[in-house]
Structure formats: structure tokens, C-alpha cells
Amino acid sequence: MTTDIAIDVFEEHRPVLMGVAYRMLGRVADAEDVVQEAWLRWSGADRSDVREPRGYLVRVTTRLAIDRLRQVQSRNETYPGPWLPEPYVTDYAATVPDTAERAVLADTVSLAVLVVMESLSPLERAVFVLREAFGYPYAEIAAMIDRAEPAVRQLAGRARRHVDERRPRYEVDPGERRALTEKFLAAAAGGDLDGLMALLAPDVRLVGDGGGIGKAPVRVLETADKVGRFVHGAAGKGVREASFRFMEINGGFAVVLLTGDKVDSVFQLDVADGRIQCVYIVRNPEKLLSLAVVKP
Numbered sequence: 001m002t003t004d005i006a007i008d009v010f011e012e013h014r015p016v017l018m019g020v021a022y023r024m025l026g027r028v029a030d031a032e033d034v035v036q037e038a039w040l041r042w043s044g045a046d047r048s049d050v051r052e053p054r055g056y057l058v059r060v061t062t063r064l065a066i067d068r069l070r071q072v073q074s075r076n077e078t079y080p081g082p083w084l085p086e087p088y089v090t091d092y093a094a095t096v097p098d099t100a101e102r103a104v105l106a107d108t109v110s111l112a113v114l115v116v117m118e119s120l121s122p123l124e125r126a127v128f129v130l131r132e133a134f135g136y137p138y139a140e141i142a143a144m145i146d147r148a149e150p151a152v153r154q155l156a157g158r159a160r161r162h163v164d165e166r167r168p169r170y171e172v173d174p175g176e177r178r179a180l181t182e183k184f185l186a187a188a189a190g191g192d193l194d195g196l197m198a199l200l201a202p203d204v205r206l207v208g209d210g211g212g213i214g215k216a217p218v219r220v221l222e223t224a225d226k227v228g229r230f231v232h233g234a235a236g237k238g239v240r241e242a243s244f245r246f247m248e249i250n251g252g253f254a255v256v257l258l259t260g261d262k263v264d265s266v267f268q269l270d271v272a273d274g275r276i277q278c279v280y281i282v283r284n285p286e287k288l289l290s291l292a293v294v295k296p
Helices: 003-025 028-044 053-078 100-108 111-117 122-133 138-145 149-166 174-189 193-199 224-237
Strands: 200-209 242-249 252-259 262-272 275-282
Touching: 003 028, 003 053, 003 122, 028 053, 053 122, 053 138, 100 122, 111 122, 111 149, 122 138, 122 149, 138 149, 174 193, 174 224, 174 242, 174 252, 174 262, 174 275, 193 200, 193 224, 200 224, 242 262
Parallel strands: 200 275
Antiparallel strands: 242 252, 252 262, 262 275
16 A cells, blocks of 8 residues: 555545544544544554554554543543533534434534543443444454453443433434524523523523633533523623624534634533523633634
8 A cells, every 4th residue: 555545545534533533532632633643553554454444543543542531531530610522513414414323423422422421431432432423333342442342342331321321311403403592692692681581491501611711600500590690691791803603513503702713612502392401611712722713
């Protein structure tokens, strides 16, 4: 395999490798580092006996991501305030048909599921990602992480139960999410507290991630009254030269708030039964660097 062919093969599979690494790590920069290291391994390897490049590359990426996750696992234990994954731009509508595969990809990269996955062990997380998001058979996963197949099945079962017990109990309808997001944005921008309250479920939650740098609640807010008044108060203070951009982030409709040409924050809603169930806000500037090129 010539160098040019090796580059073409790697680039063909880069989106899958990035998808695996990001789901494992929850940070775009960490995922990019892992994928770059996978490229170095691939470019320096004897590729003459590699029959299935995708499988080989996913195996290398998974093992590198497991090692990286073990190194940074204590990171969130000392994180100031609530932790959310770094926003990750997706565009499944343009690249994946509207099928069950697209729904699975979107679900396994959602903010809610990634937060739950933070409490899995590195091996459980790897097995969950490879099985649930990418549909790899247990035998192939066993070879990728160098474990026996029965052990992999046990890891998969534990991980699935853990995620199912802690993930939101409602399904997020894309059209409903977009409609409620636009109403939410209009009510907040217009200072309409009653309008905001009418959109919120009684037990709505607001999870804000400022990382101790950006302004955000230092704990999760709960109930419609607390969330509504917080959003109303924050919107009332205004943001200078503010503009909005709608994007698909983490598999769902989201709003990017910009001040001039700088990303100020990203927010996304989980909705069900015509009401907002959860508001996610990322304001940690270190988690917004990958969105710096976004223009209004």
C-alpha cells in the first residue's frame, strides 16, 4: 500500500474514528489527538497484512482512547460545577439517511447520554460505544480490546443497564425540539417570563457548564420557577452584539450564541409532550474553541 493510498484509506475512515474517539472522551481536542495518534500508528505500520483497514483503525483508535480516558478520568471529579461534554458539530441529516442508524448515532452522541457514560469504566464505555453506536459484533469487540467474548458480553450488559437506568425516560422529537427551541429563544429575548414558564415542564432541569470561567449556575437548577426566572434574568442582562446561529450539535438542534464573531455559549433543549424537560448551556470558553469558526 503506497503512502497516497494509505492517506486516502485513513481519510475515508476518519469520520468513524472521530465518532468513536469523541464518544469515548467527550472532548473534541482529546478525540482529535487520539485520531492523530492513530494516523501515526497507521502510517508507520506494516500494512501488507491488513485485510480490513476500518477494523484495524477502529481497534487502534479504541485502544488509544481507553488509554487517554484512564489518564484523564479524574478530570471531572474536580471540575467546578456541573460538567457537560464539549459541543460536537454533527450533520447526520446530510450524511446518514433518516433511518434507525441515524437515530442511534444521534442518541449515542447526545449530551444526556454522554453525561451518563462518564460514570462508566473505560472498558465499559468502549464496549458500549462500539456495540450500541456502531453495531460491532461481540467477537470483533473482544479482539479490539483484547478480552474474551463472554467478558465483553458482561461489560456490554452492565454498561447498557447503567445507561438505561440513568438516561432520560423520554424521546426527543427533532421537529418538536426545533419548534420549542425557537419559542424559547423568542420568549427569552422578548423578556416574556410567562411565555417562558408556559414552555417548561414542572420538573424541568437546567444544567450549565461554565467550567469556573464562563458565568453559569454552579449547580443544577430544578423546577420551572427556578429555571424560568434564571433564563429571564440572564436574558434581561443582554449580550453585546449578540447574534444566533442554529446548528446540529451532538445529534440534535441547538443554538449557538455569538458576540461579534466569537462564540459565547451553546444551548440545547430536551423536550417531550410539548414541554421543555432539560436545558443544557455550555459557556466554558475552553469547550467552545472548536466552534470558533462559526459565523452568524
